[in-house]
Amino acid sequence: xxxxxxxxxxxxRTLVYAAGHIMPQxxxxxxxxxxxxxxxxxxxxxxxxRRQRGEAIIRGDYSVGGQRIEIGVHGDPxxxxxxxxxFAKRIHDFSWLYDLAAAGAPSGGPKAxxxxxxxxxxxxxxxxxxWGSDLLTGRIxxxxxxxxxxxxxxxxxxxxxxxxxxxxxxxxxxxxxxxPRGLPELLSxxxxxxxxxxxxxxxxxxxxxxxxxxxxxxxxxGDGGHISRNPRAAQQCLHMLLLIESVLKARKDAPSRPMRRxxxxxxxxxxxxxxxxxxxxxxxxxxxxxxxxxxxxxxxSGVKARTFSYMPHSGYQRLERRGTVFIMDTGESPPRPYxxxxxxxxxxxxxxxxxxxxxxxxxxSELQPESWHAAMRExxxxxxxxxxxxxxxxxxSGGLIEKIYGPAIRVGIEGVSASRKEQAGGIWLEAGHDGYxxxxxxxHSRRIYMDDDGIDIRGEDSLYVPVGESPKVMGATYPxxxxxxxxxxxxxxLSRDGSGAILILKNGEGWKFKTSGQALTLEKSVYLxxxxxxxxxxxxxxxxxxxxxxxxxxxxxxxxxxxxxxxxEGQKNADQAAADDVLE
Numbered sequence: 001x002x003x004x005x006x007x008x009x010x011x012x013r014t015l016v017y018a019a020g021h022i023m024p025q026x027x028x029x030x031x032x033x034x035x036x037x038x039x040x041x042x043x044x045x046x047x048x049x050r051r052q053r054g055e056a057i058i059r060g061d062y063s064v065g066g067q068r069i070e071i072g073v074h075g076d077p078x079x080x081x082x083x084x085x086x087f088a089k090r091i092h093d094f095s096w097l098y099d100l101a102a103a104g105a106p107s108g109g110p111k112a113x114x115x116x117x118x119x120x121x122x123x124x125x126x127x128x129x130x131w132g133s134d135l136l137t138g139r140i141x142x143x144x145x146x147x148x149x150x151x152x153x154x155x156x157x158x159x160x161x162x163x164x165x166x167x168x169x170x171x172x173x174x175x176x177x178x179x180p181r182g183l184p185e186l187l188s189x190x191x192x193x194x195x196x197x198x199x200x201x202x203x204x205x206x207x208x209x210x211x212x213x214x215x216x217x218x219x220x221x222g223d224g225g226h227i228s229r230n231p232r233a234a235q236q237c238l239h240m241l242l243l244i245e246s247v248l249k250a251r252k253d254a255p256s257r258p259m260r261r262x263x264x265x266x267x268x269x270x271x272x273x274x275x276x277x278x279x280x281x282x283x284x285x286x287x288x289x290x291x292x293x294x295x296x297x298x299x300x301s302g303v304k305a306r307t308f309s310y311m312p313h314s315g316y317q318r319l320e321r322r323g324t325v326f327i328m329d330t331g332e333s334p335p336r337p338y339x340x341x342x343x344x345x346x347x348x349x350x351x352x353x354x355x356x357x358x359x360x361x362x363x364x365s366e367l368q369p370e371s372w373h374a375a376m377r378e379x380x381x382x383x384x385x386x387x388x389x390x391x392x393x394x395x396x397s398g399g400l401i402e403k404i405y406g407p408a409i410r411v412g413i414e415g416v417s418a419s420r421k422e423q424a425g426g427i428w429l430e431a432g433h434d435g436y437x438x439x440x441x442x443x444h445s446r447r448i449y450m451d452d453d454g455i456d457i458r459g460e461d462s463l464y465v466p467v468g469e470s471p472k473v474m475g476a477t478y479p480x481x482x483x484x485x486x487x488x489x490x491x492x493x494l495s496r497d498g499s500g501a502i503l504i505l506k507n508g509e510g511w512k513f514k515t516s517g518q519a520l521t522l523e524k525s526v527y528l529x530x531x532x533x534x535x536x537x538x539x540x541x542x543x544x545x546x547x548x549x550x551x552x553x554x555x556x557x558x559x560x561x562x563x564x565x566x567x568x569e570g571q572k573n574a575d576q577a578a579a580d581d582v583l584e
Contacts, residue, residue, distance in 0.1 A: 029126050029171040036159050038152075040200035041250035043243040045149040046300055047102060048293050054103030057096055058111045064090040065367030066533020076115060078122040084369055092123075092130040093138035097146040105149055112150040116143075117157050120164050133179045133188060136172050140165070140191040144198060145243055169195030173204060180406065181337040183226065183233050186215045190240040197247040212244075213258040219338070220262040224269030225314030228338045229331055231273040232286035235297065238266040242300050267303035270294050272311060272318055276325040276352040282363040283316070283329055283348070285341045287529040310420065317418055319427050324454030325352045328446075329382075330431045333393060333412030340406045341377070344393040346413045346433040347446045348382035351457065351563065355507035357487040358563070359383050363529025373407065376528060379435075380483065385444050385461050387480045387546070392435025392444070415443075426451040434466070441465055441472030441548055442557075455565035462559070464552030471549035478548065482559055484513070484540040485525050492538050494522050501540055502566075510566035518544040518559055 056063065060072040067083040082088045090096070096115075100108035123130045130136075143151065143165055151161055172192060179188045189212040196205030219227045219237075226233035241263050245255045255263075271294075275281050278291030310317045315331015328349040334342050343364070351359040362381035364373070375381060379391040386392075394411035396402050415434030420427060432445040447460040461482055465471050486492050491504040500514040501522060525539035542559055550557040 029131070029167045037162075039147070039162065039198040041197055041247040042148040042152060043144055043194065044246040044300075045101065045146065046239065046242060047098075047296050048145070048239060049098030049100070049102035050290070051099075051102040051104075053096070054099035054101070054108055057100060058103060058107055062091070062096075065365060065369070065531065076118040078118055086367055086369060088129070089135060090367060092119075093135045094142040095138060097142045097150060101146045101149045109150045109153070112146070113153065113155065113157060113161070116151065116161060116164075120160060124164055124167075131168075131171060133172065133175055134184055136168060137179070137184065137188045137191045140168055140172060140195060141187065141240060141243070143168075144191075144194045144247075145239075147198075165195070166199055169199065169204075180340075182340060183219070183228055183230075183236070183338075186212070186219050187236065187240060189215055190237075190244060193244050194240075194247060197244070197251060209244075209256065209259075213256050216258045216262045220265055221311075221313035222265070223308075223311040223313045224265035224267070224272070225311055225316070227334055228284065228340075228342060229314055229316075229334050230285040230341070231270070231280055231283060232289065234266050234269050234273070235280070235286075235289060235294070238263060238270065238297050238301065241266070242297065263301050264303055267298050267301040268306045268308065269311065269314075270297060271306075272308065272316070273327070275327070275350065275357060276320075276323055276354050277356055281327050281350050281352075282361050282529040283327070283345065283350075284343045285364045287363050287365050287531055309422075310418075315416065315418075317420060317429055317431070319429060319448065319450045321427070321450055321452055321454030323354045324450065324457070326350075326448065326450060326457060328429065328431065328448065330416055330418035332414050332416045333409050336408060337406075339409040339412065341373075342409055343377045343382065344379045344391040344395070344409070344413060344435070345382040345384060346379075346392050346416055346435050347431055347444065348379075348384040349448075350383065353505060353509060355505045355509050356489050358490060358503060358505065358511060359484050360487045360527065360529060362485055362525065363527050365528045365531040367531050368528050368534065372528060372534065377407075380481075381485075383484050385446070385463075385480055385482045387436050387440055387442070387463070387478050389479075389481075390436075390439065392433065411438075424452075426456075436463075437466065437469070439472075440478050440546075441469065442478065442546060442550075445552060455567065457563040459561045460558065461561075462552035463546040463557045464550060465548075473548050476548040477545045477556075479543070479545050482542040482561070485527070486538045486540065488527050488535045488537040490537075492522060492540070494520070503563075512564045512566055513540060514562050514564070515542050516560035517555070518542050 060070060060075050062069050062077060064087045067087050077091050097112055100112045176188060179185050189208055192208035193212050196208050221227055241259055248255055273281050274294060280286050280289040317328045317330050319326040326349060329345050333339055348361055361383055362376050364376045374395055374397060377395060380386050393409060393413045396405050396408045396410045413433055413435040418431040420429045427450045429448040432443055434443050436442050442463040443466045445462045449458040489506045492501055494501050498520055503511045521541050523539055523541055525537045527535045527537045546557045552558055
């Protein structure tokens with residue numbers, strides 16, 4: 001059954017919110033700015049940026065989530081109006097340092113030092129927005145990560161840069177109690193650990209590393225996933241831990257056992273979430289992280305790749321055969337407070353090939369305008385079944401309650417189960433969830449089969465009254481849709497009889513989709529997984545009406561579908577005939 005927001009705790013959270021956000025903030029950064037002596041250590045640079053974006057910044061061209069400003073070679077973004085809040089966050093968290101580093105130290109270094117100096121002149125003393133805990137944490141990590149590559153010079157501004165970094169670390173230390181729980185708290189502990197080691201502040205270093213160990217034990221699950229179930233969070237954690245490990249080694253120290261254990265788990269988990277095209281799959285807030293970034297983290301971790309097919313703690317299943325990768329979300333909503341930004345996507349899947357992605361979820365990017373965020377978390381934005389255009393759960397939305405809880409889940413999805421069998425001939429996966437039982441009395445089951453060649457994927461979706469339960473309403477019907485969001489790089493067209501479709505990847509590889517007779521349409525969709533402006537794409541939708549008192553075996557409540565690869569021209573006719581019978 002669904003998990004609901006605990007209303008009893010709302011009053012207490014209201015008081016906490018008032019204390020933290022309405023009462024005046026008393027802490028301010030220390031006044032000390034200059035630091036003449038160099039840092040005790042600096043992290044080893046780990047490439048995580050994009051060269052083209054770095055080269056554009058050097059020219060004065062800034063682009064965030066499809067929005068763009070051009071300020072020229074000698075301009076800066078600190079004294080002009082910015083297009084949106086998301087744009088401002090991206091500028092003030094200094095994540096552009098990674099892009100300048102990717103452009104190369106000889107060209108990116110001078111621009112990085114110039115931009116940092118101008119930021120210090122405008123915002124270096126204090127600003128309630130740019131010194132907020134989330135931006136402050138990201139900025140400290142970015143400066144530390146790129147210090148040795150871009151900022152560690154003997155120019156006249158070196159002492160000021162070191163001093164500014166020390167002040168920011170000191171202020172984060174003061175406000176660490178206000179940092180939201182979950183991933184923000186973990187990253188802030190990592191930022192303070194980096195700062196403590198670099199500044200040779202033993203007290204800060206020891207306390208922060210101990211706190212980090214405690215948080216890692218809770219937030220990094222046994223299978224290597226982050227407790228939020230967001231693959232992007234696992235990537236951020238591994239990157240941060242590798243930076244800390246490198247500064248500790250520079251001081252002849254070693255990472256703690258919890259740190260080493262977390263890194264040993266995180267690296268294989270990133271490999272699990274890698275699609276056939278090498279980029280990260282789009283689940284629960286992640287997008288298409290470039291393959292080179294994932295490979296760099298895996299290489300730096302020193303962890304040997306381990307192949308596994310399911311993540312029991314995080315709740316994901318991976319089917320892979322001969323280049324075909326099928327990843328499905330089979331997990332429950334994460335526990336509070338780790339459900340901020342979590343998606344209502346039970347049994348959603350992504351299907352990919354080395355030549356590209358075939359079926360995706362709509363994706364998510366923090367770079368997009370906030371108006372897109374909630375919609376991308378709803379069930380309809382994922383490749384799964386949706387009843388009556390309602391999500392299999394409910395998000396916190398608007399008003400004081402969202403300010404108190406943040407973008408959390410009001411009614412979560414529970415009762416998710418999954419089992420698989422691998423045998424000669426292929427893989428069978430069966431999963432189900434109870435997300436719609438409270439509203440309709442019906443549970444959703446999805447069965448998947450992939451053959452040994454990875455060219456025949458069959459699915460079955462059914463809606464049924466769970467054993468031991470009674471129909472919620474006798475004789476009622478519920479409209480439902482099974483959505484298959486198609487990647488923007490794929491060309492799609494419906495067959496003449498309306499029971500199937502042809503999908504063509506960028507490399508010319510063709511796939512045939514077929515369903516068991518229910519209404520099939522090809523409609524518009526949108527994709528945010530690449531982090532640019534929302535991209536137009538398409539989705540296949542199977543529509544039908546489910547009976548409220550059914551066991552899931554009748555045609556009304558049971559839909560069969562299949563994806564089959566079109567291997568060559570000589571087999572097209574044979575495939576056409578076979579596709580007509582494949583679901584029988």
